[in-house]
Amino acid sequence: MKVTIREVARQANVAPSTVSRVLKNSPSISQATKDKVNEIIKKLGYHPNEIARSLANKSSQTLGIVMTASAEDSFLNPFFTQFILGVTRYIENFDYSLLLSSAKNEEDELNQISRAVNSKRVDGIILLTVREQDENVKYLLKSQFPFVVVGRPNNEGDIMWVDNDNTKAMKDVTETLISSGHKRIAFIGGSQKLQVTKSRLLGYKEALQRHEYPVEKDLIIEADFTEEEGYRATVELLKKQRDIDAIVTTDDLIAYGSMGAIKDLGYQIPQDISVTGFNNTLLAPYLSPSLTSVEINATELGCQAAKILLKHICDEELESNHHIVDTKLILRSSTK
Amino acid sequence: MKVTIREVARQANVAPSTVSRVLKNSPSISQATKDKVNEIIKKLGYHPNEIARSLANKSSQTLGIVMTASAEDSFLNPFFTQFILGVTRYIENFDYSLLLSSAKNEEDELNQISRAVNSKRVDGIILLTVREQDENVKYLLKSQFPFVVVGRPNNEGDIMWVDNDNTKAMKDVTETLISSGHKRIAFIGGSQKLQVTKSRLLGYKEALQRHEYPVEKDLIIEADFTEEEGYRATVELLKKQRDIDAIVTTDDLIAYGSMGAIKDLGYQIPQDISVTGFNNTLLAPYLSPSLTSVEINATELGCQAAKILLKHICDEELESNHHIVDTKLILRSSTK
DNA sequence: CTGAAAGCGCTTACAG
DNA sequence: CTGAAAGCGCTTACAG
Numbered sequence: 054m055k056v057t058i059r060e061v062a063r064q065a066n067v068a069p070s071t072v073s074r075v076l077k078n079s080p081s082i083s084q085a086t087k088d089k090v091n092e093i094i095k096k097l098g099y100h101p102n103e104i105a106r107s108l109a110n111k112s113s114q115t116l117g118i119v120m121t122a123s124a125e126d127s128f129l130n131p132f133f134t135q136f137i138l139g140v141t142r143y144i145e146n147f148d149y150s151l152l153l154s155s156a157k158n159e160e161d162e163l164n165q166i167s168r169a170v171n172s173k174r175v176d177g178i179i180l181l182t183v184r185e186q187d188e189n190v191k192y193l194l195k196s197q198f199p200f201v202v203v204g205r206p207n208n209e210g211d212i213m214w215v216d217n218d219n220t221k222a223m224k225d226v227t228e229t230l231i232s233s234g235h236k237r238i239a240f241i242g243g244s245q246k247l248q249v250t251k252s253r254l255l256g257y258k259e260a261l262q263r264h265e266y267p268v269e270k271d272l273i274i275e276a277d278f279t280e281e282e283g284y285r286a287t288v289e290l291l292k293k294q295r296d297i298d299a300i301v302t303t304d305d306l307i308a309y310g311s312m313g314a315i316k317d318l319g320y321q322i323p324q325d326i327s328v329t330g331f332n333n334t335l336l337a338p339y340l341s342p343s344l345t346s347v348e349i350n351a352t353e354l355g356c357q358a359a360k361i362l363l364k365h366i367c368d369e370e371l372e373s374n375h376h377i378v379d380t381k382l383i384l385r386s387s388t389k
Numbered sequence: 390m391k392v393t394i395r396e397v398a399r400q401a402n403v404a405p406s407t408v409s410r411v412l413k414n415s416p417s418i419s420q421a422t423k424d425k426v427n428e429i430i431k432k433l434g435y436h437p438n439e440i441a442r443s444l445a446n447k448s449s450q451t452l453g454i455v456m457t458a459s460a461e462d463s464f465l466n467p468f469f470t471q472f473i474l475g476v477t478r479y480i481e482n483f484d485y486s487l488l489l490s491s492a493k494n495e496e497d498e499l500n501q502i503s504r505a506v507n508s509k510r511v512d513g514i515i516l517l518t519v520r521e522q523d524e525n526v527k528y529l530l531k532s533q534f535p536f537v538v539v540g541r542p543n544n545e546g547d548i549m550w551v552d553n554d555n556t557k558a559m560k561d562v563t564e565t566l567i568s569s570g571h572k573r574i575a576f577i578g579g580s581q582k583l584q585v586t587k588s589r590l591l592g593y594k595e596a597l598q599r600h601e602y603p604v605e606k607d608l609i610i611e612a613d614f615t616e617e618e619g620y621r622a623t624v625e626l627l628k629k630q631r632d633i634d635a636i637v638t639t640d641d642l643i644a645y646g647s648m649g650a651i652k653d654l655g656y657q658i659p660q661d662i663s664v665t666g667f668n669n670t671l672l673a674p675y676l677s678p679s680l681t682s683v684e685i686n687a688t689e690l691g692c693q694a695a696k697i698l699l700k701h702i703c704d705e706e707l708e709s710n711h712h713i714v715d716t717k718l719i720l721r722s723s724t725k
Numbered sequence: 726c727t728g729a730a731a732g733c734g735c736t737t738a739c740a741g
Numbered sequence: 742c743t744g745a746a747a748g749c750g751c752t753t754a755c756a757g
Contacts, residue, residue: 057733057735058734058735058736059734059735067744068743068744068745069734069735070743070744070745070746071742073737074736081743083742086743100504100507101508101734101735102444102508102509102733102735103508103509103510104440104443104444104508104509104510104733104734104735105444105734105736105749106734106735107440107749108438108440108441108735108736108749108750109734109737109748110735110736111749115488120474120477133470137456137489137491138456138491141456141490142493145490145491150488150489150490150510151488151489151490152451152487152489153473153477153486153487153488154477154481154487155473155474155477155478155481157478168436171436172436172438172439174439309675334671335670335671336671336675339672339675341677393751394750395751404728404729405750405752406728406753407726407728410752413752418727419726419727422726422727437751438751439751440751441733441749441752442750442752443733444733444734444735444749444750444752445733445750445751445753446733446751446752447733509734
């Protein structure tokens, strides 16, 4: 037999509204009544129906995440799982849940998002990516629906976001290489249209300039986030240029491809050329040589994204509309 | 201004119940009325409130998954992400959603599960693991709540499950090695208390017996699912035994550790000793030599788990209480 | 083919 | 300190 608030009320000889107040531990209820009601609750094993609660409260106590097409195929990256873990860990303290949906492709993302928004099943949404002209962001802004994005958006002021300090992270990498004696450092990054590439490239340049190294255009090269592209870019680089003694990349997979090219061209890692990755994926410790990379702390990003979004939803004061999560350079055998 | 079914009804000059029927495309509504109502729905951008729907229907149109403690820390395994993807892809065709929660540890799992059950927020639950004496399973059984588990349970008859045919998979691996001329094949597996280890060990034995190879106790060794344990087990094996020319393992990480030990002891892979992994993790293609492994099709497992559970929830006829997902042996350079 | 009414299981403003 | 009533936004059995 199903037990509802009415049944509890009946057996406790009180009104349903009283039971409801006991449930939220309202100060206006006498201790005696609370004890009596709680006893019946326990006896009957009563648990409130959260659907009914959501309807009455007009709040689903749920956040939503749409797995984007791009997030899916990069299974190499533990990012998604770790991020989710950070989110769930944080929100369960507030009795919030996480609703997940997956988009088949880029266009499908908007469907998933609008469904989540319109169905009233979530109180807020976390976007795992931001694009240059982001339709998802535009839609959410127009709908005045609470959301937070992962990654630094163009129009920073308007929306909430969490991200690493990519510029600082890449500056660290480059400066570490400089201080260990590397003289000519190349940069292989993703599309320079991406904000994340821009930021990391900037960090690379800042480090060079700070140490009065020239910034050479020919040492900066674009590659997609694949092994093949890392390989291609590295071959291109090493065929034309001499004296390169380090290559920094913006992704472990690019670095892996790069390492393959370096070996194939007869160089040794790190004796002749040092290589660094980014994102500290599962791969990094298992490559040979193991790959120096940058840990981005995805769990912490998830936690902070949830935190900022939840605060906004609960109308709490936000000190800032964003949060920067620290990175950590993990030194391994691919650098000297 | 929020738009509800009442507002649509008012503007269309019909009753809310009629709008509701139009929404589910009830055959008892005239086409003229449907057209009229649909026009208003479109004009107002009306979307039903799914929370209210759930309450009225007593169905949340949602499945739940609890991330177990063990699932979390094996980030090497893309299993979780792929599985989730399979689930979401399948259920969205039925307008179902996926609710995710994470357990801090083994005991916390039951909390998460009972919360999901009692809150009425999910119509069914997917368990990512089954244990020997599984409290979660007991609880769900007692609650008469729909659920499906990943992995073959002890009391197969009672509950729904999806799994690979681990026995067949390992038999394939072993027979492939036999047919390529390997003479003395060792087995390193996880705890023999685990059903999955038992099944894989059985496959190994069946292959040997079928080809009239002796089953030697000394060639079968237990190790945890870590690199270190794979290393330890392999050293133990190779120190005591001669003429081993292949080692099959039940996990890529064990295989990775094993490969390290083989190299350190001065043997070549695969010339002297072939090695195989299992689960075809992200690692496998990137190791040197790249690792032969067994693809378990986690996405398909997720899809089938969702399918069987959804059918049960919808009271559809189930041909079977379980589903076996095919595995695929991926041959790479670690075997000859 | 359509509508009025009751109900899903809660919450909360109001009254006492 | 507590209760009766109305409401959250839907659905569906019943009546016509």
